[in-house]
Amino acid sequence: MAKSAARQPVPARRADAERNIAAILEAGTRLLSADPTASVADIAKAAGVGRVTLYGHFPSREALVDAVLDHAVEVADAVLADDSLDTVPAPEAMARLLRSSWEVLDRHRRLFLAADRVLATERIREHHERPLRRVERLIVRGQRAGEFRTDLPPGWLVTTFFSIIHSAAQEREAGRLAPEEVEQVLTKTMLSLLARP
Amino acid sequence: MAKSAARQPVPARRADAERNIAAILEAGTRLLSADPTASVADIAKAAGVGRVTLYGHFPSREALVDAVLDHAVEVADAVLADDSLDTVPAPEAMARLLRSSWEVLDRHRRLFLAADRVLATERIREHHERPLRRVERLIVRGQRAGEFRTDLPPGWLVTTFFSIIHSAAQEREAGRLAPEEVEQVLTKTMLSLLARP
Structure with a gap:
Protein backbone atom coordinates (compact mmCIF):
# COMPACT_ATOMS: atom_id res chain seq x y z
CA MET A 1 0.00 0.00 0.00
CA ALA A 2 1.69 3.16 -1.26
CA LYS A 3 -0.86 5.50 0.29
CA SER A 4 -0.06 6.19 3.92
CA ALA A 5 -2.89 6.04 6.46
CA ALA A 6 -2.14 9.60 7.53
CA ARG A 7 -2.98 10.92 4.04
CA GLN A 8 -6.38 9.27 3.84
CA PRO A 9 -9.36 11.43 4.82
CA VAL A 10 -10.69 10.62 8.31
CA PRO A 11 -13.92 8.77 7.27
CA ALA A 12 -11.91 6.44 4.99
CA ARG A 13 -9.49 5.65 7.79
CA ARG A 14 -12.40 4.94 10.12
CA ALA A 15 -14.02 2.63 7.54
CA ASP A 16 -10.67 0.83 7.12
CA ALA A 17 -10.41 0.38 10.88
CA GLU A 18 -13.94 -0.98 11.12
CA ARG A 19 -13.30 -3.43 8.27
CA ASN A 20 -10.08 -4.59 9.92
CA ILE A 21 -11.75 -5.06 13.30
CA ALA A 22 -14.62 -7.04 11.73
CA ALA A 23 -12.12 -9.24 9.85
CA ILE A 24 -10.05 -9.82 13.01
CA LEU A 25 -13.10 -10.78 15.10
CA GLU A 26 -14.39 -13.11 12.37
CA ALA A 27 -10.98 -14.78 11.94
CA GLY A 28 -10.50 -14.95 15.73
CA THR A 29 -13.86 -16.68 16.21
CA ARG A 30 -13.06 -19.17 13.46
CA LEU A 31 -9.48 -19.96 14.49
CA LEU A 32 -10.01 -20.08 18.27
CA SER A 33 -13.11 -22.27 17.83
CA ALA A 34 -10.85 -24.78 16.04
CA ASP A 35 -7.79 -24.43 18.31
CA PRO A 36 -7.83 -22.56 21.65
CA THR A 37 -4.05 -22.04 21.40
CA ALA A 38 -4.25 -20.23 18.02
CA SER A 39 -1.72 -17.40 18.08
CA VAL A 40 -2.26 -13.68 17.54
CA ALA A 41 -0.01 -13.94 14.46
CA ASP A 42 -2.19 -16.71 12.96
CA ILE A 43 -5.32 -14.65 13.58
CA ALA A 44 -3.77 -11.53 11.99
CA LYS A 45 -2.75 -13.58 8.95
CA ALA A 46 -6.20 -15.17 8.57
CA ALA A 47 -7.80 -11.71 8.88
CA GLY A 48 -5.47 -10.32 6.18
CA VAL A 49 -4.04 -7.62 8.46
CA GLY A 50 -0.54 -7.03 9.80
CA ARG A 51 0.36 -7.79 13.41
CA VAL A 52 0.99 -4.11 14.08
CA THR A 53 -2.55 -3.29 12.88
CA LEU A 54 -4.00 -6.06 15.06
CA TYR A 55 -2.07 -4.91 18.14
CA GLY A 56 -3.22 -1.35 17.41
CA HIS A 57 -6.80 -2.50 18.00
CA PHE A 58 -6.17 -5.25 20.58
CA PRO A 59 -3.02 -4.60 22.63
CA SER A 60 -2.71 -8.15 24.06
CA MET B 1 23.68 -13.85 55.72
CA ALA B 2 27.47 -13.94 55.41
CA LYS B 3 27.66 -17.61 54.52
CA SER B 4 27.13 -18.16 50.80
CA ALA B 5 24.72 -20.92 49.70
CA ALA B 6 27.49 -22.51 47.63
CA ARG B 7 29.63 -23.14 50.73
CA GLN B 8 26.86 -24.90 52.69
CA PRO B 9 26.86 -28.69 52.55
CA VAL B 10 24.19 -30.10 50.21
CA PRO B 11 21.71 -31.36 52.86
CA ALA B 12 21.72 -27.93 54.58
CA ARG B 13 20.99 -26.22 51.26
CA ARG B 14 18.17 -28.65 50.58
CA ALA B 15 16.72 -28.04 54.06
CA ASP B 16 16.91 -24.27 53.43
CA ALA B 17 15.08 -24.68 50.12
CA GLU B 18 12.37 -26.78 51.72
CA ARG B 19 11.92 -24.24 54.52
CA ASN B 20 11.68 -21.42 51.97
CA ILE B 21 9.15 -23.27 49.82
CA ALA B 22 7.01 -24.07 52.88
CA ALA B 23 7.12 -20.41 54.00
CA ILE B 24 6.23 -19.19 50.48
CA LEU B 25 3.26 -21.58 50.17
CA GLU B 26 1.99 -20.66 53.64
CA ALA B 27 2.32 -16.91 52.98
CA GLY B 28 0.80 -17.31 49.50
CA THR B 29 -2.24 -19.15 50.90
CA ARG B 30 -2.71 -16.48 53.57
CA LEU B 31 -2.24 -13.41 51.34
CA LEU B 32 -4.15 -14.66 48.27
CA SER B 33 -7.06 -15.81 50.48
CA ALA B 34 -7.32 -12.20 51.69
CA ASP B 35 -6.67 -10.49 48.33
CA PRO B 36 -6.62 -12.33 44.98
CA THR B 37 -4.46 -9.56 43.49
CA ALA B 38 -1.66 -9.95 46.10
CA SER B 39 1.66 -9.51 44.30
CA VAL B 40 4.61 -11.90 44.13
CA ALA B 41 6.69 -9.23 45.94
CA ASP B 42 4.17 -9.08 48.82
CA ILE B 43 4.18 -12.86 49.13
CA ALA B 44 8.02 -12.99 49.12
CA LYS B 45 8.13 -10.33 51.85
CA ALA B 46 5.52 -12.10 54.01
CA ALA B 47 7.44 -15.37 53.59
CA GLY B 48 10.70 -13.68 54.64
CA VAL B 49 12.51 -14.57 51.42
CA GLY B 50 13.94 -12.45 48.62
CA ARG B 51 12.19 -12.16 45.26
CA VAL B 52 15.11 -13.86 43.55
CA THR B 53 14.72 -16.84 45.89
CA LEU B 54 10.98 -16.97 45.25
CA TYR B 55 11.42 -16.80 41.46
CA GLY B 56 14.08 -19.52 41.77
CA HIS B 57 11.35 -21.86 43.02
CA PHE B 58 8.35 -20.42 41.14
CA PRO B 59 9.35 -18.77 37.85
CA SER B 60 6.06 -16.88 37.32
Whole structure:
Protein backbone atom coordinates (compact mmCIF):
# COMPACT_ATOMS: atom_id res chain seq x y z
CA MET A 1 0.00 0.00 0.00
CA ALA A 2 1.69 3.16 -1.26
CA LYS A 3 -0.86 5.50 0.29
CA SER A 4 -0.06 6.19 3.92
CA ALA A 5 -2.89 6.04 6.46
CA ALA A 6 -2.14 9.60 7.53
CA ARG A 7 -2.98 10.92 4.04
CA GLN A 8 -6.38 9.27 3.84
CA PRO A 9 -9.36 11.43 4.82
CA VAL A 10 -10.69 10.62 8.31
CA PRO A 11 -13.92 8.77 7.27
CA ALA A 12 -11.91 6.44 4.99
CA ARG A 13 -9.49 5.65 7.79
CA ARG A 14 -12.40 4.94 10.12
CA ALA A 15 -14.02 2.63 7.54
CA ASP A 16 -10.67 0.83 7.12
CA ALA A 17 -10.41 0.38 10.88
CA GLU A 18 -13.94 -0.98 11.12
CA ARG A 19 -13.30 -3.43 8.27
CA ASN A 20 -10.08 -4.59 9.92
CA ILE A 21 -11.75 -5.06 13.30
CA ALA A 22 -14.62 -7.04 11.73
CA ALA A 23 -12.12 -9.24 9.85
CA ILE A 24 -10.05 -9.82 13.01
CA LEU A 25 -13.10 -10.78 15.10
CA GLU A 26 -14.39 -13.11 12.37
CA ALA A 27 -10.98 -14.78 11.94
CA GLY A 28 -10.50 -14.95 15.73
CA THR A 29 -13.86 -16.68 16.21
CA ARG A 30 -13.06 -19.17 13.46
CA LEU A 31 -9.48 -19.96 14.49
CA LEU A 32 -10.01 -20.08 18.27
CA SER A 33 -13.11 -22.27 17.83
CA ALA A 34 -10.85 -24.78 16.04
CA ASP A 35 -7.79 -24.43 18.31
CA PRO A 36 -7.83 -22.56 21.65
CA THR A 37 -4.05 -22.04 21.40
CA ALA A 38 -4.25 -20.23 18.02
CA SER A 39 -1.72 -17.40 18.08
CA VAL A 40 -2.26 -13.68 17.54
CA ALA A 41 -0.01 -13.94 14.46
CA ASP A 42 -2.19 -16.71 12.96
CA ILE A 43 -5.32 -14.65 13.58
CA ALA A 44 -3.77 -11.53 11.99
CA LYS A 45 -2.75 -13.58 8.95
CA ALA A 46 -6.20 -15.17 8.57
CA ALA A 47 -7.80 -11.71 8.88
CA GLY A 48 -5.47 -10.32 6.18
CA VAL A 49 -4.04 -7.62 8.46
CA GLY A 50 -0.54 -7.03 9.80
CA ARG A 51 0.36 -7.79 13.41
CA VAL A 52 0.99 -4.11 14.08
CA THR A 53 -2.55 -3.29 12.88
CA LEU A 54 -4.00 -6.06 15.06
CA TYR A 55 -2.07 -4.91 18.14
CA GLY A 56 -3.22 -1.35 17.41
CA HIS A 57 -6.80 -2.50 18.00
CA PHE A 58 -6.17 -5.25 20.58
CA PRO A 59 -3.02 -4.60 22.63
CA SER A 60 -2.71 -8.15 24.06
CA ARG A 61 -3.85 -11.71 23.39
CA GLU A 62 -6.12 -11.34 26.42
CA ALA A 63 -7.79 -8.23 24.93
CA LEU A 64 -8.21 -10.02 21.60
CA VAL A 65 -9.75 -13.15 23.17
CA ASP A 66 -12.03 -10.93 25.26
CA ALA A 67 -13.30 -9.11 22.15
CA VAL A 68 -13.67 -12.32 20.13
CA LEU A 69 -15.72 -13.91 22.92
CA ASP A 70 -17.95 -10.85 23.09
CA HIS A 71 -18.46 -10.95 19.32
CA ALA A 72 -19.22 -14.70 19.29
CA VAL A 73 -21.75 -14.39 22.12
CA GLU A 74 -23.48 -11.52 20.30
CA VAL A 75 -23.82 -13.66 17.16
CA ALA A 76 -24.96 -16.62 19.28
CA ASP A 77 -27.56 -14.54 21.09
CA ALA A 78 -29.24 -13.70 17.77
CA VAL A 79 -29.47 -17.46 17.04
CA LEU A 80 -31.16 -18.05 20.41
CA ALA A 81 -33.92 -15.48 19.74
CA ASP A 82 -37.09 -17.55 19.34
CA ASP A 83 -40.43 -15.97 20.20
CA SER A 84 -42.18 -19.32 20.08
CA LEU A 85 -40.44 -20.18 23.38
CA ASP A 86 -42.84 -17.78 25.10
CA THR A 87 -45.90 -19.80 24.15
CA VAL A 88 -44.97 -23.33 25.28
CA PRO A 89 -44.85 -24.60 28.89
CA ALA A 90 -41.72 -23.41 30.70
CA PRO A 91 -40.10 -26.88 31.10
CA GLU A 92 -40.43 -27.54 27.36
CA ALA A 93 -39.13 -24.03 26.56
CA MET A 94 -36.18 -24.68 28.92
CA ALA A 95 -35.35 -27.97 27.17
CA ARG A 96 -35.40 -26.19 23.81
CA LEU A 97 -33.34 -23.23 25.01
CA LEU A 98 -30.79 -25.61 26.53
CA ARG A 99 -30.58 -27.54 23.27
CA SER A 100 -30.06 -24.46 21.09
CA SER A 101 -27.61 -22.97 23.62
CA TRP A 102 -25.65 -26.21 23.68
CA GLU A 103 -25.52 -26.43 19.88
CA VAL A 104 -23.95 -22.99 19.62
CA LEU A 105 -21.66 -23.46 22.64
CA ASP A 106 -20.49 -26.86 21.37
CA ARG A 107 -19.48 -25.30 18.03
CA HIS A 108 -17.47 -22.64 19.87
CA ARG A 109 -16.35 -24.66 22.88
CA ARG A 110 -12.64 -24.27 22.07
CA LEU A 111 -13.05 -20.50 21.90
CA PHE A 112 -14.69 -20.73 25.32
CA LEU A 113 -11.70 -22.79 26.55
CA ALA A 114 -9.31 -20.17 25.15
CA ALA A 115 -11.25 -17.53 27.11
CA ASP A 116 -11.25 -19.71 30.23
CA ARG A 117 -7.43 -19.75 30.14
CA VAL A 118 -6.96 -15.99 30.12
CA LEU A 119 -10.15 -14.43 31.54
CA ALA A 120 -11.75 -14.66 34.98
CA THR A 121 -15.04 -16.61 35.02
CA GLU A 122 -16.77 -13.43 36.22
CA ARG A 123 -15.65 -11.66 33.04
CA ILE A 124 -16.79 -14.55 30.83
CA ARG A 125 -20.16 -14.36 32.56
CA GLU A 126 -20.40 -10.60 31.90
CA HIS A 127 -20.11 -11.33 28.18
CA HIS A 128 -23.10 -13.68 28.48
CA GLU A 129 -25.39 -11.04 29.97
CA ARG A 130 -27.83 -10.98 27.04
CA PRO A 131 -28.35 -14.74 26.60
CA LEU A 132 -28.56 -15.10 30.41
CA ARG A 133 -31.36 -12.53 30.46
CA ARG A 134 -33.32 -14.93 28.19
CA VAL A 135 -32.69 -17.73 30.69
CA GLU A 136 -33.78 -15.52 33.58
CA ARG A 137 -37.01 -14.42 31.87
CA LEU A 138 -37.92 -18.04 31.25
CA ILE A 139 -37.12 -19.12 34.81
CA VAL A 140 -39.18 -16.28 36.28
CA ARG A 141 -42.10 -17.14 33.98
CA GLY A 142 -41.92 -20.81 35.07
CA GLN A 143 -41.79 -19.81 38.72
CA ARG A 144 -44.84 -17.53 38.34
CA ALA A 145 -46.77 -20.27 36.54
CA GLY A 146 -45.95 -22.79 39.31
CA GLU A 147 -43.94 -24.91 36.83
CA PHE A 148 -40.51 -24.26 38.44
CA ARG A 149 -39.42 -24.24 42.08
CA THR A 150 -39.57 -20.97 43.99
CA ASP A 151 -37.49 -22.03 47.02
CA LEU A 152 -34.25 -21.03 45.23
CA PRO A 153 -33.65 -17.48 43.96
CA PRO A 154 -33.99 -17.05 40.14
CA GLY A 155 -30.49 -15.46 39.99
CA TRP A 156 -28.96 -18.62 41.45
CA LEU A 157 -30.89 -20.84 39.01
CA VAL A 158 -29.54 -18.71 36.13
CA THR A 159 -26.03 -19.22 37.53
CA THR A 160 -26.50 -23.00 37.60
CA PHE A 161 -27.60 -22.88 33.92
CA PHE A 162 -24.43 -20.95 32.99
CA SER A 163 -22.21 -23.13 35.12
CA ILE A 164 -23.65 -26.49 34.07
CA ILE A 165 -23.67 -25.83 30.33
CA HIS A 166 -20.06 -24.59 30.46
CA SER A 167 -19.07 -27.62 32.57
CA ALA A 168 -20.54 -29.81 29.85
CA ALA A 169 -18.30 -28.06 27.31
CA GLN A 170 -15.25 -28.81 29.51
CA GLU A 171 -16.32 -32.45 29.98
CA ARG A 172 -16.95 -32.88 26.27
CA GLU A 173 -13.53 -31.43 25.39
CA ALA A 174 -11.79 -33.58 28.04
CA GLY A 175 -13.51 -36.69 26.62
CA ARG A 176 -15.44 -37.36 29.86
CA LEU A 177 -18.83 -36.89 28.16
CA ALA A 178 -19.54 -38.42 24.74
CA PRO A 179 -20.87 -35.94 22.13
CA GLU A 180 -24.12 -37.89 21.72
CA GLU A 181 -24.95 -37.94 25.44
CA VAL A 182 -24.46 -34.25 26.31
CA GLU A 183 -27.89 -32.98 25.31
CA GLN A 184 -29.80 -35.55 27.37
CA VAL A 185 -27.47 -35.14 30.37
CA LEU A 186 -27.93 -31.36 30.31
CA THR A 187 -31.71 -31.54 29.97
CA LYS A 188 -32.10 -34.04 32.83
CA THR A 189 -29.75 -32.05 35.06
CA MET A 190 -31.35 -28.66 34.51
CA LEU A 191 -34.97 -29.85 34.65
CA SER A 192 -34.28 -31.78 37.92
CA LEU A 193 -32.80 -28.62 39.35
CA LEU A 194 -35.79 -26.50 38.36
CA ALA A 195 -38.54 -28.97 39.35
CA ARG A 196 -40.64 -28.14 42.40
CA PRO A 197 -39.37 -30.24 45.31
CA MET B 1 23.68 -13.85 55.72
CA ALA B 2 27.47 -13.94 55.41
CA LYS B 3 27.66 -17.61 54.52
CA SER B 4 27.13 -18.16 50.80
CA ALA B 5 24.72 -20.92 49.70
CA ALA B 6 27.49 -22.51 47.63
CA ARG B 7 29.63 -23.14 50.73
CA GLN B 8 26.86 -24.90 52.69
CA PRO B 9 26.86 -28.69 52.55
CA VAL B 10 24.19 -30.10 50.21
CA PRO B 11 21.71 -31.36 52.86
CA ALA B 12 21.72 -27.93 54.58
CA ARG B 13 20.99 -26.22 51.26
CA ARG B 14 18.17 -28.65 50.58
CA ALA B 15 16.72 -28.04 54.06
CA ASP B 16 16.91 -24.27 53.43
CA ALA B 17 15.08 -24.68 50.12
CA GLU B 18 12.37 -26.78 51.72
CA ARG B 19 11.92 -24.24 54.52
CA ASN B 20 11.68 -21.42 51.97
CA ILE B 21 9.15 -23.27 49.82
CA ALA B 22 7.01 -24.07 52.88
CA ALA B 23 7.12 -20.41 54.00
CA ILE B 24 6.23 -19.19 50.48
CA LEU B 25 3.26 -21.58 50.17
CA GLU B 26 1.99 -20.66 53.64
CA ALA B 27 2.32 -16.91 52.98
CA GLY B 28 0.80 -17.31 49.50
CA THR B 29 -2.24 -19.15 50.90
CA ARG B 30 -2.71 -16.48 53.57
CA LEU B 31 -2.24 -13.41 51.34
CA LEU B 32 -4.15 -14.66 48.27
CA SER B 33 -7.06 -15.81 50.48
CA ALA B 34 -7.32 -12.20 51.69
CA ASP B 35 -6.67 -10.49 48.33
CA PRO B 36 -6.62 -12.33 44.98
CA THR B 37 -4.46 -9.56 43.49
CA ALA B 38 -1.66 -9.95 46.10
CA SER B 39 1.66 -9.51 44.30
CA VAL B 40 4.61 -11.90 44.13
CA ALA B 41 6.69 -9.23 45.94
CA ASP B 42 4.17 -9.08 48.82
CA ILE B 43 4.18 -12.86 49.13
CA ALA B 44 8.02 -12.99 49.12
CA LYS B 45 8.13 -10.33 51.85
CA ALA B 46 5.52 -12.10 54.01
CA ALA B 47 7.44 -15.37 53.59
CA GLY B 48 10.70 -13.68 54.64
CA VAL B 49 12.51 -14.57 51.42
CA GLY B 50 13.94 -12.45 48.62
CA ARG B 51 12.19 -12.16 45.26
CA VAL B 52 15.11 -13.86 43.55
CA THR B 53 14.72 -16.84 45.89
CA LEU B 54 10.98 -16.97 45.25
CA TYR B 55 11.42 -16.80 41.46
CA GLY B 56 14.08 -19.52 41.77
CA HIS B 57 11.35 -21.86 43.02
CA PHE B 58 8.35 -20.42 41.14
CA PRO B 59 9.35 -18.77 37.85
CA SER B 60 6.06 -16.88 37.32
CA ARG B 61 3.01 -15.63 39.23
CA GLU B 62 1.05 -18.35 37.45
CA ALA B 63 3.43 -21.07 38.72
CA LEU B 64 3.22 -19.62 42.24
CA VAL B 65 -0.61 -19.47 42.26
CA ASP B 66 -0.71 -23.02 40.86
CA ALA B 67 1.52 -24.32 43.69
CA VAL B 68 -0.36 -22.34 46.37
CA LEU B 69 -3.69 -23.74 45.18
CA ASP B 70 -2.28 -27.27 45.23
CA HIS B 71 -1.00 -26.72 48.78
CA ALA B 72 -4.31 -25.24 50.00
CA VAL B 73 -6.36 -28.10 48.53
CA GLU B 74 -4.03 -30.64 50.17
CA VAL B 75 -4.56 -28.98 53.57
CA ALA B 76 -8.33 -28.74 52.90
CA ASP B 77 -8.56 -32.38 51.92
CA ALA B 78 -7.21 -33.41 55.33
CA VAL B 79 -10.00 -31.32 56.96
CA LEU B 80 -12.63 -33.14 54.86
CA ALA B 81 -11.48 -36.60 55.99
CA ASP B 82 -14.34 -37.89 58.18
CA ASP B 83 -14.88 -41.65 58.45
CA SER B 84 -18.28 -41.13 60.08
CA LEU B 85 -19.61 -40.04 56.66
CA ASP B 86 -19.45 -43.71 55.60
CA THR B 87 -22.00 -44.78 58.21
CA VAL B 88 -24.87 -42.34 57.65
CA PRO B 89 -27.38 -42.38 54.73
CA ALA B 90 -25.84 -40.98 51.54
CA PRO B 91 -28.06 -37.84 51.34
CA GLU B 92 -27.13 -36.87 54.92
CA ALA B 93 -23.45 -37.59 54.24
CA MET B 94 -23.68 -35.44 51.07
CA ALA B 95 -25.20 -32.53 53.02
CA ARG B 96 -22.37 -32.78 55.59
CA LEU B 97 -19.64 -33.07 52.95
CA LEU B 98 -21.07 -30.06 51.11
CA ARG B 99 -21.14 -28.05 54.34
CA SER B 100 -17.54 -28.84 55.30
CA SER B 101 -16.35 -28.33 51.70
CA TRP B 102 -18.12 -24.97 51.57
CA GLU B 103 -16.60 -23.87 54.90
CA VAL B 104 -13.09 -24.45 53.65
CA LEU B 105 -13.74 -23.07 50.15
CA ASP B 106 -15.40 -19.94 51.57
CA ARG B 107 -12.31 -19.25 53.69
CA HIS B 108 -10.09 -19.56 50.63
CA ARG B 109 -12.51 -18.24 47.99
CA ARG B 110 -10.24 -15.33 47.04
CA LEU B 111 -7.34 -17.70 46.48
CA PHE B 112 -9.68 -19.69 44.24
CA LEU B 113 -10.55 -16.45 42.37
CA ALA B 114 -6.83 -15.67 41.99
CA ALA B 115 -6.40 -19.14 40.47
CA ASP B 116 -9.47 -18.66 38.25
CA ARG B 117 -7.80 -15.58 36.71
CA VAL B 118 -4.59 -17.30 35.65
CA LEU B 119 -5.34 -21.04 35.40
CA ALA B 120 -7.67 -22.99 33.11
CA THR B 121 -10.66 -24.54 34.92
CA GLU B 122 -9.39 -27.98 33.86
CA ARG B 123 -6.13 -27.33 35.75
CA ILE B 124 -8.00 -26.10 38.85
CA ARG B 125 -10.05 -29.27 38.72
CA GLU B 126 -6.89 -31.43 38.51
CA HIS B 127 -5.77 -29.92 41.82
CA HIS B 128 -9.06 -31.07 43.38
CA GLU B 129 -8.58 -34.71 42.40
CA ARG B 130 -8.34 -35.97 45.99
CA PRO B 131 -11.41 -34.21 47.46
CA LEU B 132 -13.40 -35.07 44.31
CA ARG B 133 -12.57 -38.75 44.85
CA ARG B 134 -14.38 -38.44 48.22
CA VAL B 135 -17.39 -36.97 46.43
CA GLU B 136 -17.32 -39.72 43.82
CA ARG B 137 -17.13 -42.52 46.43
CA LEU B 138 -20.14 -41.07 48.22
CA ILE B 139 -22.16 -40.68 45.00
CA VAL B 140 -21.41 -44.25 43.93
CA ARG B 141 -22.40 -45.54 47.39
CA GLY B 142 -25.70 -43.61 47.23
CA GLN B 143 -26.39 -44.91 43.72
CA ARG B 144 -25.73 -48.52 44.81
CA ALA B 145 -28.00 -48.09 47.85
CA GLY B 146 -30.81 -46.70 45.67
CA GLU B 147 -30.59 -43.33 47.47
CA PHE B 148 -29.26 -41.35 44.46
CA ARG B 149 -30.32 -41.34 40.82
CA THR B 150 -28.58 -43.75 38.43
CA ASP B 151 -29.79 -42.21 35.16
CA LEU B 152 -26.84 -39.77 35.11
CA PRO B 153 -23.21 -40.97 35.14
CA PRO B 154 -21.41 -40.59 38.53
CA GLY B 155 -18.57 -38.67 36.84
CA TRP B 156 -21.01 -36.01 35.63
CA LEU B 157 -22.60 -35.74 39.09
CA VAL B 158 -19.10 -35.18 40.55
CA THR B 159 -18.57 -32.43 37.96
CA THR B 160 -21.82 -30.72 38.99
CA PHE B 161 -20.64 -30.78 42.65
CA PHE B 162 -17.35 -29.12 41.68
CA SER B 163 -19.02 -26.63 39.37
CA ILE B 164 -21.88 -25.65 41.69
CA ILE B 165 -19.76 -25.17 44.81
CA HIS B 166 -17.28 -23.02 42.89
CA SER B 167 -20.13 -21.03 41.33
CA ALA B 168 -21.38 -20.34 44.85
CA ALA B 169 -17.94 -18.93 45.72
CA GLN B 170 -18.14 -16.62 42.68
CA GLU B 171 -21.69 -15.54 43.58
CA ARG B 172 -20.74 -14.93 47.18
CA GLU B 173 -17.74 -12.81 46.18
CA ALA B 174 -19.82 -10.84 43.63
CA GLY B 175 -22.42 -10.14 46.33
CA ARG B 176 -25.16 -12.06 44.46
CA LEU B 177 -25.53 -14.62 47.27
CA ALA B 178 -25.60 -13.55 50.92
CA PRO B 179 -23.12 -15.38 53.18
CA GLU B 180 -25.89 -16.78 55.37
CA GLU B 181 -27.89 -18.29 52.48
CA VAL B 182 -25.10 -20.15 50.64
CA GLU B 183 -25.15 -23.35 52.68
CA GLN B 184 -28.90 -23.93 52.29
CA VAL B 185 -28.84 -23.01 48.58
CA LEU B 186 -26.00 -25.46 47.93
CA THR B 187 -27.64 -28.30 49.87
CA LYS B 188 -31.01 -27.89 48.12
CA THR B 189 -29.34 -27.63 44.70
CA MET B 190 -27.12 -30.69 45.08
CA LEU B 191 -29.70 -32.92 46.75
CA SER B 192 -32.31 -32.07 44.06
CA LEU B 193 -29.77 -32.98 41.44
CA LEU B 194 -28.95 -36.32 43.07
CA ALA B 195 -32.52 -37.35 43.93
CA ARG B 196 -34.10 -40.22 41.97
CA PRO B 197 -36.44 -38.72 39.37
